[in-house]
Amino acid sequence: MTIGEKLRDLRTRRELTLEEVANRCDLSKGFLSQIERDLASPSIATLTDILQCLGTDLKSFFSDQKDEKLVFTPDDVFEKVDEAQGTSIRWLVPNAQKNEMEPILISIAPKSETVIDYPHEGEEFGYVLSGQIQVHVGDITHTAKKGDSFYIYPYKQHFLSNNRNTTAQVLWISSPPSF
Numbered sequence: 274m275t276i277g278e279k280l281r282d283l284r285t286r287r288e289l290t291l292e293e294v295a296n297r298c299d300l301s302k303g304f305l306s307q308i309e310r311d312l313a314s315p316s317i318a319t320l321t322d323i324l325q326c327l328g329t330d331l332k333s334f335f336s337d338q339k340d341e342k343l344v345f346t347p348d349d350v351f352e353k354v355d356e357a358q359g360t361s362i363r364w365l366v367p368n369a370q371k372n373e374m375e376p377i378l379i380s381i382a383p384k385s386e387t388v389i390d391y392p393h394e395g396e397e398f399g400y401v402l403s404g405q406i407q408v409h410v411g412d413i414t415h416t417a418k419k420g421d422s423f424y425i426y427p428y429k430q431h432f433l434s435n436n437r438n439t440t441a442q443v444l445w446i447s448s449p450p451s452f
Contacts, residue, residue: 276320277311279334283327284309287371297326328371359385359435375450379433381406381441386434390427390451397425397447399433404441407434427451 274282284294291309295302300319307313308323315323317331324334342349345366354361359382369375381387381404399408405418411429425431435441 275311276314277309280323280327281309283329283334287327289327294323294326298322328368355388358388359383360387370450372450374446374448376444376446378402379443379445381433381435381443383435383438383440387432389430389432391430392428393451395427395447395449395451397427397431397445397451399423399425399446400444402442402444404435404439405437406441406443407436409434 284291291302291305294300295305298305298319300323304313305323308315321331324330349367351364351367352361361380363378363380365376365378366372379387399417400422401417401419403419405416408415408417408423408425408431410425410431415423417423433441433443
């Protein structure tokens with residue numbers, strides 16, 4: 274398979290149009306089309322930009338191995354702590370932005386809340402592992418406690434809050450990835 278064919282295959286699997294990728298990479302749609310049809314060759318810098326927009330890198334793109342990792346350990350987890358916000362997010366699957374869904378583990382300190390997530394495409398699912406939270410969607414608030422789950426079509430702004438005195442933990446899965 275040629276570079277152009279591989280790029281087109283990757284783009285179509287990500288359900289992106291030529292125009293979307295071209296805009297993200299600051300390229301013309303015509304030039305990207307020529308690359309995909311092997312009528313033009315991108316520079317290494319341009320190819321790197323295109324691959325980044327498609328959620329991969331040069332090494333993975335040129336690797337013929339289909340050795341996909343299926344099990345992830347705590348060593349694979351990336352954590353972002355926002356002390357000012359009172360939250361921490363742990364990405365449970367590395368590079369999940371290239372997948373159809375993105376699982377995270379979010380901890381919400383007592384009397385804290387997540388950043389407001391504005392309306393976007395997709396679906397989100399959460400399962401409360403510990404504590405109790407409030408799920409805010411638009412002007413409506415629902416309470417969810419340990420063992421409860423929630424499902425959001427994020428067409429309204431939404432966020433989670435914890436008005437209790439103990440930390441809450443939520444397994445949150447978004448599709449497509451949004452964190």
